[in-house]
Amino acid sequence: MPPLSLSGIRVGWKPFNYDARVPSVRFRSILPIRILARTGIRTNLVPSDGSGDYDCVVFQKSYTQADYELAQEYVARGVKVVFDLCDNHFYAPGDQPMLVERAARLRQIVDVADVVTVSTPAVAELVPEKKVFLVDDALEVPRGAAVARLRASWRRRLPRRGGGRIVWFGNGESKGIDIGLTELARIVPDLESLHRSTPLRLTVISNQRRLFDQYVGGSSFPVRYVRWNATTFAQHFSTNDVCVIPMNVNPYSVCRTNNRVRTALLLGLPVVATEIPSYAEFDPWMLVENWQENIARYLDDRELAQQHVDGAQAHISSTYTSSRVVEQWTRVFESLLGEQATNV
Numbered sequence: 001m002p003p004l005s006l007s008g009i010r011v012g013w014k015p016f017n018y019d020a021r022v023p024s025v026r027f028r029s030i031l032p033i034r035i036l037a038r039t040g041i042r043t044n045l046v047p048s049d050g051s052g053d054y055d056c057v058v059f060q061k062s063y064t065q066a067d068y069e070l071a072q073e074y075v076a077r078g079v080k081v082v083f084d085l086c087d088n089h090f091y092a093p094g095d096q097p098m099l100v101e102r103a104a105r106l107r108q109i110v111d112v113a114d115v116v117t118v119s120t121p122a123v124a125e126l127v128p129e130k131k132v133f134l135v136d137d138a139l140e141v142p143r144g145a146a147v148a149r150l151r152a153s154w155r156r157r158l159p160r161r162g163g164g165r166i167v168w169f170g171n172g173e174s175k176g177i178d179i180g181l182t183e184l185a186r187i188v189p190d191l192e193s194l195h196r197s198t199p200l201r202l203t204v205i206s207n208q209r210r211l212f213d214q215y216v217g218g219s220s221f222p223v224r225y226v227r228w229n230a231t232t233f234a235q236h237f238s239t240n241d242v243c244v245i246p247m248n249v250n251p252y253s254v255c256r257t258n259n260r261v262r263t264a265l266l267l268g269l270p271v272v273a274t275e276i277p278s279y280a281e282f283d284p285w286m287l288v289e290n291w292q293e294n295i296a297r298y299l300d301d302r303e304l305a306q307q308h309v310d311g312a313q314a315h316i317s318s319t320y321t322s323s324r325v326v327e328q329w330t331r332v333f334e335s336l337l338g339e340q341a342t343n344v
Contacts, residue, residue: 011042014062016060028138055080061084085123142234165201204223270287270308272288
């Protein structure tokens with residue numbers, strides 16, 4: 001529970017998108033609103049026109065020109081402004097005009113904000129001139145997770161038939177940044193080589209069929225595309241043996257959170273991934289790159305796969321709690337509203 005001085009404060013979230021299918025909207029707006037509402041803090045999504053009475057407004061990666069002007073209006077009215085950043089949108093490779101303009105708009109609203117909240121320490125380094133608070137992505141347990149975990153564990157107890165099922169999931173692309181299905185394409189040659197000795201099948205759960213066809217569809221082993229859907233994701237995911245999360249390491253990717261690793265392990269699959277700073281926390285329970293060797297290792301050593309899944313799940317359930325969400329956001333609001341909230 002937050003301190004009594006914060007009970008009743010009015011906090012609005014202004015996400016960059018109101019579509020609950022967008023992961024960062026769920027992790028950093030919708031879920032915190034739900035969790036904090038149970039503590040007595042009055043929370044809600046700010047309407048797109050910015051209307052409503054608030055003590056504090058969190059702009060969640062929301063920095064259009066209209067957002068910038070709205071933030072200025074809030075400041076003029078005495079409303080505290082938090083800017084929440086979970087990606088490196090300062091990164092503009094190749095000086096692409098769209099990305100350069102995006103970075104400039106981002107800098108404008110960061111300058112207006114009272115404080116900045118970030119998803120990882122790597123993102124914090126991007127805004128040294130502001131007071132910064134680390135706030136993790138809230139943990140989302142996918143629908144059907146309990147059944148998915150049982151299914152994945154059950155598959156590891158079945159007699160092995162000599163092959164393996166691999167899964168990749170994520171957004172197909174981020175415009176102008178080399179991430180998404182291009183990252184999966186990087187390890188297709190490794191999968192093709194492993195397939196010669198260990199028959200593989202790859203499932204891609206994403207939102208870009210065109211890019212799947214372009215980067216993966218011509219592989220020499222069986223591949224299939226499943227469009228991401230919150231209702232069916234866990235079911236499709238858990239019919240596999242190993243999750244792969246390759247990345248192109250660049251100033252954008254090194255700032256990403258560990259939510260994909262958490263999701264995969266929560267659903268019961270061992271993970272082979274490219275290591276970035278936020279993934280280091282899971283080093284005891286995942287394998288890093290060496291794609292052929294490590295995928296084969298998990299397929300051959302099911303006891304190791306189960307040990308890693310069990311250990312990671314215990315860590316996740318004890319670490320990424322609702323109390324952690326409350327504690328992290330409470331620190332933010334106390335820094336801005338402590339004295340004011342006492343008089344609410």
